[in-house]
Amino acid sequence: MTDQVVGGGHLAPGAARGAGAAARERRGALPRQDAATARAGLPGFAGRRHELKALRADIGRAGLDTLTGRRGARSRVLLIAGRPGSGRTTLAEALLREVADDYPDGVLRAVLTGRDGAPVGLARTARDLLAALGADAPAGADEDELAEAVRTALAGRRVALLLDDAPGAEHVEPLIPDAPDCLVVVVAQGPLTGIPDVRPCALGGLDTASAVEVLCHYAGPTRVTVDPRTAEAVAEESGGQPAALILAGAWLAARPKLSVADLRQALLAVPLPPDLPAGARPLHRAFHLTYGSLPQPAARILRFATLAPDGLVDAHTAAALGGCTMPAAAAVLHDFVALGLLRPVDGTDLAGAGPVDAGAAPRYRLPGCLAPLSRALLHDHERPADVQLARARMLERTVRLVRSCWAAAEPDGSPARRRAAELPRPLRFATRTAAAHWLRTRRGALLDAAAMAVADGQLDTLDRRLIAALTRALLAHQGPETAAADLYALHELVLRVAERRTVPRDRAAALLNLGDLDVRAGRTEQALGRYRGALEAARSVKDPVATGRALESLGDSYAELADWVRAADWYGRALELRLARGERSDAARLYSRIGGANGRAGRYEQALKDCRTAARTFRRLGDPAAQARAEEVAAGVHECAGQLDAALGSRLAALDLARAAADGELEADLQLRIAELLDRLGDPQAARLHRAAGERCRKEIPE
Template identity: 30%
Template sequence: MRFELLGPVRVTVDGRPVSLGGTKQRMLLAHLLLNAGRQVTSGQLIDVLWGEDPPASAAANLQTYVWRLRQRLVFTGPGEGLLTRDGSYTLVLPEGALDVDRFRELRASAGRERDPEVALAALRAADELWRGDPLADLPPVPAWEAELGRLSESRLAATEERLELLVRLGRPAAALDELALLLDEHPYRERLWQQYLLALAAAGRRAEALAAYTTIRGRLAGDLGVEPGPALREVQAAILRGDPPAAEPARPGPLTGIRQLPADIADFTGRAEAVETLLAALAPRPGGVPPVAVVSGPPGTGKSALALHVAHLLRATYPDGQLYADLGATGDRPADPAAVLGDFLHALGVFGAALPAGATARAAQLRSRLAGRRVLVLLDDAVSAAQVRPLLPADGGCAVLVTSRSRLPDLVGAHHVELGVFAEAEARRLLSAIAGEARVAAEPRHAADIVEFCGHLPLAIRIAGARLAGRQAWPLGTLRDRLAGESGRLGELRVGDLAVRSSFELSVRQLPPDGVLAFGRLALLAGREFPAWSVDALLGRPAHDVLDVLVDASLLAPTGPGPGGQPLYRLHDLIHCYAVEVAGAEPAAGRDAAFRRSVSALLSLAKRAAQALPPAFGALCGEPVGWTLPPETERQVVAEPLGWFAGHRPVLGRTVELAADAGLAELAWQLAASTVPFHDLRGHYDDWRRGHLRALDAVRAAGHRFGEAALLRGLGQVHLYHDEYPEAAVALTRSAELFAGLGERRGEALAVAGLGTLARVGDRPGEALRHYRRALDGLVAVGDRGGEAQMHNALGSAHLQLGQWAEAARRLAAALRVARELGDSHREARVLTELGTLHRLTGELPESLAGLRAALAILEDLHDERCTAYALLGIGQTLLAGGELAHARGLGERALRVFQETANRLGEANALALLDQCRRALARGPWPSPMPATGTGD
């Protein structure tokens, strides 16, 4: 399978194109391909597909597009495919499957190649991958602009390199036409003009070359108010002198013995894109400022290994020497710039009295010594930009490569490359290179687990591979089992003087006290990805400053905006293991208070979000407990309640478990209960049941009767939805008893209403009426008008069951009136569904259809799949009654699919009955009469 972005987005299998669906689905694939191997959040994808104003259905539609995309893409390798984790998506491709990666590798290989003919062939092959502008068939997306700009710039740079090789190889005529076309598109690009002048001169057209220089000089001065740059001026001077056209400006004699780079990494693996980026960024700029590149990233991501590898690749580009210094950011005493300058100057032959005192004078002498030369300076493990600045040369023929755990944003003019963890394929290749390819190939599943437990962190994989290499008798499964336990994982990832824990410890040691405190407390959160407000709760104050410190130290990675525009951050799995150790060193009182604040803040947000959803009948929750965020922050965070719940669904469930384990029964049961409106709307019954059962253990252990009664009422509803009637009876009866004992009349009424529904679905309408009337009295007494509307609706359903049409109509009319007075569109739709049934049973088929279709429109807008299925079923039953068999069957099939997905056996049985009736009716032939216009009434 091949994936192509360099032109219209395309996927092929054995050369044949794969159908990718509509524009939105191709945009989804394009964004995943642009971020191949990296995690992409649902929020980012929604922004890409719908922009700043997504529809309410965006999250649901996104899931549909993802599902369809999975059906079209076929992967065969281990760990490949469209992976889902924590509500985010990662597209893991086979090596070499993406044309962008092949283009970059071909260009990088050309840069490494000493034979110009071979390099030219590689650049031609890279150019042939382009079929037009990247993603030319898709609408513009702001999130793509930077990456597409980089691709286009990289293509132009590769073209310049190819044309330069043609001139060097004595084929200037082959380059001139293409150069002329490119200059029409890029009339001020001086590198193209340099090549054009050199090609003209090499073709024997010296006068034309000089005229072309006059043209560009006039254009730059007249249009931009600038003179040509030094490199272009030097080309003109060389042509005037009659020098060989490709000759470089004269430089001072070569330096000798300046080869300070440590040895390259023998088994260096992956990072092809980063290598290409750095090679391009560190190209000499004769006459300009020296290129500077900074490689940053979390501890253990291989910053030094990458920088060292790139530095060795650049040795031929910087033949006058390579200077190296370890600046010791993670040590006890970071290097003094003056001392480093002294070492550099010693290497350049400055000794004794010739060596000035002080960093300022030494920096000036270093700049003088490097002027006109081509020297690469590698500064490893920098503390800050202030430490780096004195060590920078001034000549554009030199270059500086810096590594740092911090991003050094104040190092002006530097090109920044930020490393993350390896992609799956890179991680496996590194493990194979160290432990042995045959061993890894023999146990692919264990190998996949090992790199997963290493979090794809290069240092961890290197250590794991070294342990296996030193223990040839071990099967990979032995190390896999040792790494499986999270609590002991860091201890296992140690060999010789390499240890993952030590690497993390060095970074944390540099943090201020609040940073250390916040870092450890991150281990208390339920998920590895979390919003900024979570850290506010952990510290009990706004924590933007601390978050910035953790991000700058590369201990946290920003992952984009979350619900409400709150920044999201991610903690790497192995760094999380170390955070657990740091948290364990904090006194328990502070740690417990931080966790309580965190759960309290989450609970308050969940309650606020639930208030904006259709109310779930029977849901009960207590008063706010503990610490909360400022109201304005809460409003921003849950501005899109459905999206907030969907994004926090795993975290909510896990936090209920953590709160229960910590003995915070009140917080645990309230948090479980606050999720009911969302779970009810979306049919997440397993999550609903799991959270309630876990919280139920906690409230029973704490003797918390109200919480127990509320949770039993919720569990009773889940049992009803799953047609587990004996279990529902036990839970609802016990809930009613507990509420009655506490004098909680509303809770008792809600539990009794559940018993009424249990009787109704058990075909005991008379018993149902008694329960419903009792529940109605209780809800009216406490002023619960929403509950009152629900009970009128329930009474209407029971009267329908008894064939008492007039009483059913009276109760349903009362329910509809109260629902509309409350502005409760969800309850209105439920009543309209029941009225549709009444009208069908009384022969008023047009009225039935009108009410059911109105209900369907409301429910689809609210994304309530369960109730939507009942409306679809009702429409199907009415259409069947009117003889529209094909339409009835189609609606029955749609309803059946939802009932089966939500394990609703009663709904499934009704839908199957409808389909069977349609089948039999179709087999009998045409329906005898059209749908009547009116019914006969009661």
């Protein structure tokens, strides 16, 4: 979570004033901002000019390596340290805006603390950074491998990297690139002990003039000008903390009949816990003053906002958590922005326009400095059963949204499309592009929602539905290669649930899927362990489908390791199962695989016998393409045995079958392999003819 809403004098647009505010307050509604005013312009920046100048100077200052005559091998690291709410994130953003031109490859951002106040983990941060860089993250890679991938991707670039809300040096150091032309800006509460040559900038409170400027911007200049001394007193009692000043100013802006003195009196009247540190008192007072003025439905939404996956709140999430309608939730979130309680993601607040479909709802984030206060309210005011119910409502709506997203990628008239068309308008996507954009921008929140459901332990039906829907949506919109890393995380969650609930069938499926992804990532030894576990789970419940898949996967893995004897053995066990079930096509395919493995193992006679059995079965089944592939395997066995003429005969027979099957891709491959074989047999002219024919086939294959 980040406290960028309360940055170093972060000035948001002022609140609207008028008699309507008092009337709304009497009705118990939230004070409202004019929509045009709420969206007007970018926020300003008050104070911190000295710190900003010092940070810019530190970028170009010589480091320890340079002083010894060597150019630094790593990026310059700047630290902005301060308590949450001191404006540390806004100062970092102001610095990055000023130096953006010096880093033409862009600015990357990562928040290192999650919605629950715990570190998000190096693996999650590294994957997000790699996605922003357009680099692939290996599915199932460990933290060291992912961090190395980030450093490799940044090498040779000029990038500014903001690591916000860092819990400690151990979460930062692995991400520092070995690229002297990059800049790393870290926002943290304390020092980064253990990272050499860090340039720290410690933040305290704003000076009085800057603090009054923040208060004036939010509360309006008239009342501050009328009573400047009281305004200065409010600024001093707020400790110069921008977060407290913004909340206090927004509270006063919503009450045009009150004075700055009334604001000060109201702040001092807020009770303080006896053990609260002095530095935390200003923010506690300002937050509870604002919270105490909220109507009950809005106060409940604020409490439940800490449950939002990945800390992102939109109208869908707020409506589900608060148990209200989407328009009501959208209006509350819009007003929270005016009160300084939420910040629109990407600086855009479109709530006044109303969402036209599921992908148009704007997103908000609860500032990191306010999240602990809101979590404490949730703990104090909500029963565990009510929290559980709110979480279940949110996840149920998320399942429906993800299913609608998946349906948008399905053909018109498909059952999924028909079911999606029956959903309410706010749960539907206008186009496939809109659905893909929603999935991409909500990716982190959706994965966090799945992890939240699994961690809950009492929502095993919901979590399985969410994971299944999210898996389909990722495959439909991104494809198996792009989505591999996220699919790996989802299959690990399925495995966790299956082991917790002792469901062997689900455990076998999860292990098989994880094993497949491990093989693609080159972790064949790890995949073998997954497949053995899947085989054991499948056999325990007599699941022939999962058992057969596990047996074949074990054979494929040993073939990948070039252990051909074991590969043939596992294929043979799978063959016995297929024959017992009367699955002739699968049995023929396994005969072909066994023949290939035996050929590589030097068992040529047995290998050719297996290949002939496969080809004969495919012929009886009327599958010439599969028969051609069996003949190609036999050609490979002949090649291993040094029988090139026999290999040529089998390959030519396979070519005739591929033509009969009208399989252009297989025909092209066979033509090129025949050309290679003819070159080895000393017939270059015939080889050229087959090679030319193969290249023509390749060009004729539709893309």
